[in-house]
Amino acid sequence: MQVFENGVVEHVKLLQAANDEHGGVIVEMEEPMAPQVFATVLRASMLHWKHQGKRGVWIKLPINLVNLVETAVKEGFWYHHAEPNYLMLVYWIPETANTIPANASHRVGVGAIVLNDRRELLVVREKSGRFQAIGLWKIPTGIVDEGEDIIKAAMREVKEETAIDTEFLEILAFRQSHKSFFGKSSLFFLCMLCPLSFDIQKQELEIEAAQWMPFAEYAAQPFVQKTQLFKYTTELCLAKIDKGYTGFSPHPTTSIFSNKNGYLYLNSQDFNQSSCDV
Amino acid sequence: MQVFENGVVEHVKLLQAANDEHGGVIVEMEEPMAPQVFATVLRASMLHWKHQGKRGVWIKLPINLVNLVETAVKEGFWYHHAEPNYLMLVYWIPETANTIPANASHRVGVGAIVLNDRRELLVVREKSGRFQAIGLWKIPTGIVDEGEDIIKAAMREVKEETAIDTEFLEILAFRQSHKSFFGKSSLFFLCMLCPLSFDIQKQELEIEAAQWMPFAEYAAQPFVQKTQLFKYTTELCLAKIDKGYTGFSPHPTTSIFSNKNGYLYLNSQDFNQSSCDV
Numbered sequence: 115m116q117v118f119e120n121g122v123v124e125h126v127k128l129l130q131a132a133n134d135e136h137g138g139v140i141v142e143m144e145e146p147m148a149p150q151v152f153a154t155v156l157r158a159s160m161l162h163w164k165h166q167g168k169r170g171v172w173i174k175l176p177i178n179l180v181n182l183v184e185t186a187v188k189e190g191f192w193y194h195h196a197e198p199n200y201l202m203l204v205y206w207i208p209e210t211a212n213t214i215p216a217n218a219s220h221r222v223g224v225g226a227i228v229l230n231d232r233r234e235l236l237v238v239r240e241k242s243g244r245f246q247a248i249g250l251w252k253i254p255t256g257i258v259d260e261g262e263d264i265i266k267a268a269m270r271e272v273k274e275e276t277a278i279d280t281e282f283l284e285i286l287a288f289r290q291s292h293k294s295f296f297g298k299s300s301l302f303f304l305c306m307l308c309p310l311s312f313d314i315q316k317q318e319l320e321i322e323a324a325q326w327m328p329f330a331e332y333a334a335q336p337f338v339q340k341t342q343l344f345k346y347t348t349e350l351c352l353a354k355i356d357k358g359y360t361g362f363s364p365h366p367t368t369s370i371f372s373n374k375n376g377y378l379y380l381n382s383q384d385f386n387q388s389s390c391d392v
Numbered sequence: 393m394q395v396f397e398n399g400v401v402e403h404v405k406l407l408q409a410a411n412d413e414h415g416g417v418i419v420e421m422e423e424p425m426a427p428q429v430f431a432t433v434l435r436a437s438m439l440h441w442k443h444q445g446k447r448g449v450w451i452k453l454p455i456n457l458v459n460l461v462e463t464a465v466k467e468g469f470w471y472h473h474a475e476p477n478y479l480m481l482v483y484w485i486p487e488t489a490n491t492i493p494a495n496a497s498h499r500v501g502v503g504a505i506v507l508n509d510r511r512e513l514l515v516v517r518e519k520s521g522r523f524q525a526i527g528l529w530k531i532p533t534g535i536v537d538e539g540e541d542i543i544k545a546a547m548r549e550v551k552e553e554t555a556i557d558t559e560f561l562e563i564l565a566f567r568q569s570h571k572s573f574f575g576k577s578s579l580f581f582l583c584m585l586c587p588l589s590f591d592i593q594k595q596e597l598e599i600e601a602a603q604w605m606p607f608a609e610y611a612a613q614p615f616v617q618k619t620q621l622f623k624y625t626t627e628l629c630l631a632k633i634d635k636g637y638t639g640f641s642p643h644p645t646t647s648i649f650s651n652k653n654g655y656l657y658l659n660s661q662d663f664n665q666s667s668c669d670v
Contacts (some may be wrong), residue, residue, distance in 0.1 A: 195495075196473050197575075199471070201479065220497075221498070257494060259494070260576060261570045286658065290655055291653075292539045295493060295496075299540075342645055343647075346645070346658075350663065360638075362566070368620055369621075378624055379566050379568070380564065380565035381659065384636070384637040388631035388637055
């Protein structure tokens with residue numbers, strides 16, 4: 115039973131909602147519903163949550179319920195984020211400034227430096243894109259998937275592009291940049307890996323050619339020599355193999371409030387020395 | 393003029409589109425349009441782009457044109473991403489597997505270690521959340537905004553929460569974790585900053601209290617002692633101040649293909665030593 119603001123008492127079904135950890139509720143719509151029915155039920159539910167003192171209200175609409183999006187927006191909801199198969203809408207009930215967390219802001223990429231013991235670098239030529247146009251031999255690179263460890267992404271990209279198995283060693287450096295894609299920012303991790311196999315089989319779809327190239331030959335490419343970020347890569351690589359440069363290496367960790375795992379990346383050499391001294 | 397597949401010749405307005413860099417087009421809808429009209433114009437435009445050999449088709453719909461979302465989805469478009477004020481839809485014309493780039497996958501956070509020369513740590517007590525419940529004195533933390541440098545975010549959070557001015561020194565470590573928020577992954581950067589001012593003024597909205605706390609007292613809090621990630625923070629901090637631990641420090645860089653700036657973070661001590669030796 116619902117008591118409306120105008121005093122009318124009516125039996126209206128409410129939307130099924132789960133409480134979130136921040137005093138709000140989340141509705142995951144699954145069953146089809148006519149927009150008019152949705153409007154009525156949503157209004158009744160909003161009154162109910164308001165009386166309960168709820169804060170943020172989240173509505174997750176799978177793409178097959180696209181006919182309900184307009185209704186939610188007309189009721190004051192706005193977009194929070196979207197993935198190919200759903201749209202998340204949100205509303206803030208209190209009169210105070212909303213504390214709704216921002217959407218994901220960064221894309222994460224990896225580049226993989228794989229050197230064999232003959233001082234040859236694993237390099238590829240791409241079939242399309244900006245580097246293809248200049249015929250650049252470059253290290254394997256790719257995007258870290260949502261939910262994927264940086265370590266795994268680096269090993270996966272090398273495996274996909276060249277069929278080489280690797281062991282992850284270190285992150286030599288990383289770069290943050292902005293406006294990389296629809297206004298989003300980007301983080302690119304330059305990783306060093308050790309090869310565990312040596313026979314290259316290039317991937318057909320994206321890779322034109324792949325080879326073990328003498329490091330000096332890679333570094334002598336004009337584009338590598340004149341481009342700041344590529345020069346850094348070359349210098350970091352030389353610093354690592356010849357001068358004992360130390361990057362950040364992964365330590366498995368457990369989350370503070372859950373048993374979810376992750377990796378903490380730090381300067382293990384300095385850290386272990388420090389711990390041993392204590 | 394449009395020639396349709398059934399041979400009918402008709403005058404239909406096409407959607408205004410700009411070419412993207414990957415053989416696709418992007419439509420930024422601005423003017424209101426009836427859904428039926430949009431359906432007709434969209435179909436004609438799709439045929440046109442197909443004949444032109446276009447690949448990805450992007451449609452950006454501001455939230456006030458929410459009445460067109462259902463039409464786009466019915467024509468085969470799906471969601472790519474959304475921000476509070478717009479929804480981006482996408483369609484892939486070729487029969488080959490789509491190479492549409494993934495949406496942003498990570499949220500980025502910072503924690504700021506600010507120590508004064510009396511070995512006191514700048515700490516805060518939050519007004520809500522998990523740490524409030526246990527009365528924890530913690531370092532200032534926050535989310536890096538889209539388009540914001542990690543360096544700036546760390547200094548901004550300290551300034552907002554405590555009014556202390558700082559200079560950025562180093563990233564001591566960072567952690568990647570998953571499923572932090574609606575399935576998104578997270579990167580948290582532990583930063584070390586040097587205080588440039590000392591009079592604390594706490595922020596009213598989120599901060600219950602702020603103070604300079606003797607480091608040993610901070611580290612002795614039971615939660616800090618028994619929680620793996622907090623112990624790492626304490627140990628990294630001690631390694632830094634007493635044992636010469638080196639993290640990653642920022643080097644301004646310019647993008648490869650544009651004049652956009654960013655920062656490359658690396659072990660400057662090892663890197664500079666290496667460069668000097670050459």
